[in-house]
Amino acid sequence: MNEPVVLRGQPPKGAPSVPVAIVGAGACGLTAALMLHDAGIECVLLERDLAPMGSTALSSGFIPAPGTRVQRARGVADSPAQFAADIQAKTHGTAPAHLVAAYSEAIAPALDALEERHGLQWQLLDDFLYPGHSLWRMHAVPEKTGVGLMARLQNAAARCDIPLLTEALVRVLWVDQQENITGLGYLRPDGTLEHLACDALILACNGYGGNRVLVRELLPEMDGAIFAGHVGNDGSAIAWGRALGCHLADLGGYQGHGSWAVPQGALITWALLMEGGIQVNLEGRRFHDETLGYSEAAVQVLAQPGATVWNVFDEELLDFARSFPDFCAAEQAGAVKSCSDEHALAALIGCDDRVLQATLDSLDPGFVGPFGRVFTRKLQAPYCAIRVTGALFHTQGGLDIDGQCRVLRTDGTAFANLLAAGGAARGVSGNSVWGYLSGNGLLSAVAGGFIAARTAASMIGKQ
Numbered sequence: 005m006n007e008p009v010v011l012r013g014q015p016p017k018g019a020p021s022v023p024v025a026i027v028g029a030g031a032c033g034l035t036a037a038l039m040l041h042d043a044g045i046e047c048v049l050l051e052r053d054l055a056p057m058g059s060t061a062l063s064s065g066f067i068p069a070p071g072t073r074v075q076r077a078r079g080v081a082d083s084p085a086q087f088a089a090d091i092q093a094k095t096h097g098t099a100p101a102h103l104v105a106a107y108s109e110a111i112a113p114a115l116d117a118l119e120e121r122h123g124l125q126w127q128l129l130d131d132f133l134y135p136g137h138s139l140w141r142m143h144a145v146p147e148k149t150g151v152g153l154m155a156r157l158q159n160a161a162a163r164c165d166i167p168l169l170t171e172a173l174v175r176v177l178w179v180d181q182q183e184n185i186t187g188l189g190y191l192r193p194d195g196t197l198e199h200l201a202c203d204a205l206i207l208a209c210n211g212y213g214g215n216r217v218l219v220r221e222l223l224p225e226m227d228g229a230i231f232a233g234h235v236g237n238d239g240s241a242i243a244w245g246r247a248l249g250c251h252l253a254d255l256g257g258y259q260g261h262g263s264w265a266v267p268q269g270a271l272i273t274w275a276l277l278m279e280g281g282i283q284v285n286l287e288g289r290r291f292h293d294e295t296l297g298y299s300e301a302a303v304q305v306l307a308q309p310g311a312t313v314w315n316v317f318d319e320e321l322l323d324f325a326r327s328f329p330d331f332c333a334a335e336q337a338g339a340v341k342s343c344s345d346e347h348a349l350a351a352l353i354g355c356d357d358r359v360l361q362a363t364l365d366s367l368d369p370g371f372v373g374p375f376g377r378v379f380t381r382k383l384q385a386p387y388c389a390i391r392v393t394g395a396l397f398h399t400q401g402g403l404d405i406d407g408q409c410r411v412l413r414t415d416g417t418a419f420a421n422l423l424a425a426g427g428a429a430r431g432v433s434g435n436s437v438w439g440y441l442s443g444n445g446l447l448s449a450v451a452g453g454f455i456a457a458r459t460a461a462s463m464i465g466k467q
């Protein structure tokens with residue numbers, strides 16, 4: 005059985021039973037498991053990989069949150085309402101209001117709980133204001149990487165003795181006639197299917213970015229683009245949702261990224277471009293306002309000749325970029341090229357010197373330049389350049405949920421014991437690439453996991 009299916013009835017007799025089963029041990033699943041543990045509720049995490057990584061480990065691990073202990077200590081006066089306004093401004097008001105409110109309220113308590121009860125240390129990233137955020141509210145663990153975030157969440161789960169079944173690829177959802185989830189079936193590496201009964205189920209198995217067929221169907225503009233997320237984003241939740249008659253929402257929403265180094269295959273921080281760097285195509289011309297956001301930039305970059313462009317910056321910006329660990333990794337892999345002057349840069353790009361010179365001359369500090377961008381400084385030789393393409397990072401559409409993360413049917417009613425959060429569920433980016441505000445991915449995962457745990461607890465009568 006290789007495809008996700010829904011079977012009617014109960015798991016086979018003799019299957020073990022657990023109050024709450026969680027599919028997927030990324031940021032969402034692990035947060036939910038830790039919160040259930042704190043509420044005194046037993047749960048089991050089922051994870052397809054031997055060592056859980058998910059897209060969370062591939063990410064930069066940056067999480068926006070208003071009003072955490074750390075943000076308050078830094079003296080930043082933020083609020084869920086301000087955060088919600090920023091999210092909606094990015095989506096032009098198209099994100100579901102109930103989820104924006106729920107997530108912007110829940111994320112700071114979630115980060116504080118992970119800090120106070122499970123020892124996760126948060127740093128406020130205050131050297132750079134992420135596009136679309138009106139205040140410093142991006143948090144990271146000290147390593148400032150997704151690998152660091154995953155390690156800390158997993159260590160916390162291990163300290164709590166939370167059962168984690170690895171190499172357990174969930175393929176079957178069992179559902180009874182009243183449409184209650186009664187359990188699940190999961191494939192073991194040797195091909196055997198094992199079963200687990202449960203009172204409530206949380207789907208935390210992320211989206212469909214790794215499923216080429218679904219990407220072609222739902223995101224045709226990303227068909228053929230590099231997918232930079234985890235292979236486990238195979239659309240399982242969408243397949244189960246379709247079979248169960250769930251409402252699917254915002255399936256055209258996703259996080260793209262216009263700065264994926266090739267051939268190294270590494271994320272190059274957008275902070276470089278926000279702080280004064282530019283993108284030029286193979287003709288040496290700028291083609292968009294880089295400050296609008298990295299997600300929509302993916303589409304702009306892919307539309308350029310050869311679907312590749314160059315990030316151009318200077319040594320002052322190089323020093324700044326070196327504060328990002330993923331940038332340092334890309335630099336070590338040879339992504340950053342140095343050019344003594346404009347001629348060397350034109351030779352590297354393979355474009356006409358005069359076209360490139362005109363592009364560099366147009367960066368007039370203080371004036372509205374081409375595409376409406378206002379520059380604060382001019383790039384200075386020697387230059388640095390990185391060849392990049394546009395990539396799909398993760399999908400933001402999925403199972404429609406209410407503010408308690410309960411999965412909704414097509415008629416708007418909620419399933420009694422089926423929950424979804426993180427990339428498995430609809431996010432807060434609307435139905436487009438341009439609605440993605442930095443951090444919406446882990447916001448949905450961590451705030452959603454936090455809320456789903458609370459709801460699961462109330463479903464099984466513990467809260």
Ligand SMILES: Cc1cc2nc3c(=O)[nH]c(=O)nc-3n(C[C@H](O)[C@H](O)[C@H](O)COP(=O)(O)OP(=O)(O)OC[C@H]3O[C@@H](n4cnc5c(N)ncnc54)[C@H](O)[C@@H]3O)c2cc1C
Nearest residue numbers: 028030032052058059060064066174236426427443445446
């Ligand atoms: C390069 C990159 C950088 C990013 N940077 C950021 C960032 O800085 N900030 C931000 O907010 N977002 C970022 N994102 C997005 C972010 O990574 C995701 O939104 C987030 O990790 C989703 O968390 P999750 O728990 O829902 O999914 P995941 O972390 O992907 O976890 C899902 C887990 O479920 C498992 N799984 C899937 N299907 C099954 C199944 N059927 N049975 C059992 N297990 C299953 C998977 O193996 C995986 O471990 C980035 C993404 C990429 C690709």
